[in-house]
Amino acid sequence: xxxxxxxxxxxxxxxAAALRSTGYLADDGLATAAFLAMQMNRPLFCEGxxxxxxxALAQALAQVLDAELIRLQCHDGIDASxxxxxxxxPRQLLHLxxxxxxxxxxxETLDADAVEASLYDPRFLLARPILxxxxxxxxxxxxxxxxxxxxxxxxxxxxxxxxxxxxIPEVGEIRAKEPPxxxxxxxxxxxxxxxxxxxxxxxxxxxxxxxREIQILHSxxxxxxxxxxxxxxxxxxxxxxxxxxxxxxxxxxxxxxxALQLVGARHLDVDAAAxxxxxxxxxxxxxxxxxxxxxxxxxx
Amino acid sequence: MGPTLTPxxxxxxxxxxxxxxxxxxxxxxxxxxxxxxxLSALDALxxxxxxxxxxxxxxxxxxxxDDLPRYDQAFAGWFEPGQGGRTQxxxxxxxxxxxLAALTPEEAEGGEEGSDSPQIHARASGTEILRxxxxxxxxxxxxxxxxxxxxxxxxxxxxxxxxxxxxxTHGSTDPGRTLRAALRNHGELRxxxxxxxxRRARRVVLLLDVSGSMEPxxxxxxxxxxxxxxxxxxxxxxxxxxxRLTRVTRELRMRDPERAxxxxxxxxxxxxxxxRLGEVLRAFVDRWGQRGAARRAVVVVFSDGWERGExxxxxxxxxxxxxxxxxxxxxxxxxxxxxxxxxxxxxxxALPFLDELLAGHSLATLERLLEVVRDA
Numbered sequence: 245x246x247x248x249x250x251x252x253x254x255x256x257x258x259x260a261a262a263l264r265s266t267g268y269l270a271d272d273g274l275a276t277a278a279f280l281a282m283q284m285n286r287p288l289f290c291e292g293x294x295x296x297x298x299x300a301l302a303q304a305l306a307q308v309l310d311a312e313l314i315r316l317q318c319h320d321g322i323d324a325s326x327x328x329x330x331x332x333x334p335r336q337l338l339h340l341x342x343x344x345x346x347x348x349x350x351x352e353t354l355d356a357d358a359v360e361a362s363l364y365d366p367r368f369l370l371a372r373p374i375l376x377x378x379x380x381x382x383x384x385x386x387x388x389x390x391x392x393x394x395x396x397x398x399x400x401x402x403x404x405x406x407x408x409x410x411x412i413p414e415v416g417e418i419r420a421k422e423p424p425x426x427x428x429x430x431x432x433x434x435x436x437x438x439x440x441x442x443x444x445x446x447x448x449x450x451x452x453x454x455x456r457e458i459q460i461l462h463s464x465x466x467x468x469x470x471x472x473x474x475x476x477x478x479x480x481x482x483x484x485x486x487x488x489x490x491x492x493x494x495x496x497x498x499x500x501x502x503a504l505q506l507v508g509a510r511h512l513d514v515d516a517a518a519x520x521x522x523x524x525x526x527x528x529x530x531x532x533x534x535x536x537x538x539x540x541x542x543x544x
Numbered sequence: 545m546g547p548t549l550t551p552x553x554x555x556x557x558x559x560x561x562x563x564x565x566x567x568x569x570x571x572x573x574x575x576x577x578x579x580x581x582x583l584s585a586l587d588a589l590x591x592x593x594x595x596x597x598x599x600x601x602x603x604x605x606x607x608x609x610d611d612l613p614r615y616d617q618a619f620a621g622w623f624e625p626g627q628g629g630r631t632q633x634x635x636x637x638x639x640x641x642x643x644l645a646a647l648t649p650e651e652a653e654g655g656e657e658g659s660d661s662p663q664i665h666a667r668a669s670g671t672e673i674l675r676x677x678x679x680x681x682x683x684x685x686x687x688x689x690x691x692x693x694x695x696x697x698x699x700x701x702x703x704x705x706x707x708x709x710x711x712x713t714h715g716s717t718d719p720g721r722t723l724r725a726a727l728r729n730h731g732e733l734r735x736x737x738x739x740x741x742x743r744r745a746r747r748v749v750l751l752l753d754v755s756g757s758m759e760p761x762x763x764x765x766x767x768x769x770x771x772x773x774x775x776x777x778x779x780x781x782x783x784x785x786x787x788r789l790t791r792v793t794r795e796l797r798m799r800d801p802e803r804a805x806x807x808x809x810x811x812x813x814x815x816x817x818x819x820r821l822g823e824v825l826r827a828f829v830d831r832w833g834q835r836g837a838a839r840r841a842v843v844v845v846f847s848d849g850w851e852r853g854e855x856x857x858x859x860x861x862x863x864x865x866x867x868x869x870x871x872x873x874x875x876x877x878x879x880x881x882x883x884x885x886x887x888x889x890x891x892x893x894a895l896p897f898l899d900e901l902l903a904g905h906s907l908a909t910l911e912r913l914l915e916v917v918r919d920a
Contacts (some may be wrong), residue, residue: 256589256596276599277591283588286581291609321707321744333719340726356730363727391836394744395778433836435794438607442577445585445603448612489834489864 250334253279267463268304269299270454277447278305287405287426289441292449295493298429302386305425311382314424316373318393324400328410332368336410339363363415374404380424390440391430398440406443453483457497464498466503475512475542476501480524482541483534489527500524514538556591557583563622567605570614578605595625617673644910675908679768680877682759687763693907694767695801701776703841704870715740717753717856745779746870748772749838751828753847754784754812755819763805763818765846766909769806770796781837785847788813789827821890822857823845825848829864842920843869846904850874859893862884866897871920875904875913 253259259282260275278301281288288292288300306313316327327395340363347354377385390398402411403425409419428444430436442484452460454477461473484491492500503523509516518540525531564582568574585600598619606615671693673684682690705770711721712813720735750769755760769782773796784790793806807813832838843865851858874894878884880903886895894902900916 256599270597273599273602280585280588280600280603283586284581310553319707323708331720333723337719337723337726340723352729356727363723390727408858413871431835432609433832433839439572441607442575445581446607447603448606492695531894 253272253308259517262308263304266307267306268300269274269452269460269463270301270451271456272447274447277445281427281445282309282425285423287428288446288447289428289430290447290449291430291432293451293493294431295495296449296451297494298427298449299386299388302384302427302429305382305427307424309382309384311384311425312380313384313386314377314380315375315386315388317388318339318390318397319424320394321394322393322397322510326372327374327397327400328372328404329412330370330372331364332370336368337367337445339439344471355512366415369412369415375410375418377424378408378410378418378420378427381420383424383426385424386435387426387428389431391432391434391436395437396439402440403442405440451484452494454478457481457494460494461498461501465501465505468501469510472504472509472510473501476504478513479517483524486534488525488530488533490525490530492524496524496526514540514542517542546865549623559622560586560708563601563618564605566618567601567615570618572605572607572611572614573607586889592623594623600892601800617797639879664879666843675911676906678905679764679907680879680905687916690764691767691801693770694764697768697911697914698773699772701748701772701779702746703743704746705842706742707820708742708744709739710742712738712740716740717868745776746920747837747839747841748776748780748841749779749833749843749869750782751825751843751847752782752784752843753819753845754786754815755850756816757819757848757850758846758877759816759852761846765798765904766805766808768794770801772798772806772914774799783828783832783833784808785821785823785824785828786819787817788814789824789831790814791832804893818852819847820849820857821849821851822854822859822861825861825865826857829861829868833865833868838865838868840868842871842873842917844875844917846875847890848878848882849886849888849894851890851893853889855889855893858890859897862894862897871899872897873900873913873920874898876904877903877905879903880905880909 253262256272256275256279259279260270260272263270263275263278277288280286290301291424292298301462303313307309340359343354343362371379374385377383387401390401398516407419409417409422428440451457457477457480458473461468461477465473480492480497480500485490500520500523503520504512504516507516509520518535521531521535525534551875560583561579564574564579570596576753581903582601585604586597589596589600592596601619602615608611651761664899671689674682674693677686679690687741696746700852709715711718715738718737718739722733722735722741725735725737726733750772752758752762752765752769754766758765766784773780773782773793777797781791782796784792790812792811795811798804798807829838833843862872874891876891879886879901886892886901891901899920902913902916905911
């Protein structure tokens, strides 16, 4: 097991405290997961409903470790040249023309091998997120929404994540001095291959409980009144049980409280809720359904 | 920090490994490297602390939200003596229904008399007739024959344009390959290399109704789904609809049809029960469809459209599915029969949202379905 730098916490509880100081409230499981990811040098695979704070966890960890956060957003058809590295072809071509022009001016003949070698100089190498994370230390590599990429890309990640090195034919192997802390997120739109999960720590994130959600509101929006925070968290909790097309996540809770603050609401009543419903419900069908039963939702 | 564990023994290792065995019996995919990860996680934590032990195991031994309740149960049974000691957590789903056995070969078709050419001719036309026979009315021998015919199907799956660029003779210029070609001529640009979008598999989702009214067809359709899933394991998803939604893709990926079908049957808890199509479809769209499985996919629903619940729900869910999917195809075994009219509540509700309504009662009609899917 390799040692992490001294600023890493010595126990999950210490890490939770450090995360709390950045405004991210971690429960036992999350703190243990992040702690183990650092201690065991394993990627952390975070899965859960959208809006449960998967991406925010990577940001908070980067802050705690005082590391650079490098983000790779996955999408359909993403390949190695978008994730790892690419050559800067226009600049290589320009360089080639410059060499030729210089040679014809002085009348020398060019050595093809030397010319080619000069073209594959690291200065023409465009480092994409994964290579950048290997070259930067300390760093937190966030591979966001891995479920959007396809199987081939997963297979390619396996190699990089276990070796912490990439080999570039023209340059050679580039190995991380200190492996980046890797956080993968998935919204579970597709099943990720077990081979990838096996190399990671698996963290399933649920919506937080009422008390924690109120704490999150206070930590993210310091000015929010006590009563408003409790009402918003309570109402969102009820919304999540109503079988909506898109149940609100923590991000929506924060958005809603912020929107209510902006319209000057001191507490949550039917008018204020109706005016700001767009911050928390993102489907017309959901909004139509809830609008007519706002008073029962806000009762108690 | 939680309460401390009662010491299992002086050496905690047998107890911890024993716990992983219990989990494996409960159906979790525990591999040796997972056990090693579990132990090294505990190495970094406090093994005598209950919360630490719980999370070390949960983070290293689980890999799916469905694993979590089974893990919790096993953990409580193993580490909490007050709860009746080391109870075993078993896979509690009912054993596979025996009716699948009726489909497996009975070796009953060796009894052909003679083997000269008229016989061969008879077999050939028999195949042709069988292709058009109703799947729900076959004799065991015919089923066995059909099983072989199914295995011969070679479905072609639909494709879509990809974002990835591949070397090609037309399309936009490829700077990398152009430059490399130029280098071979000391930097002289002689020709432009080009690249173009490739084609990729389009997702296909099969939704099989396994309720009582579809029972005569369920086996054959599951077999058909197996053939399609095997053809594109990464791009085809299969679910069964009954009183609940069950994903059977993983089971159907097994190479051997008999093992795959047995595994799928084991996974389906509500074989030939009732159906609430609308509700189950909602479960599909919520849990899988909206998140990605149905997005821009070809969705094929195999159902007779018998809906006991309100058709409002079905209508609403079909309209959601319609907005997500690339094509929605409904296969109803009764469509191919004389005098069929789409009057059942379910079909009437679904009809406005369909691209195609096909018969699926015979091998020939399933072949026709494959063509429609390929061209979707």
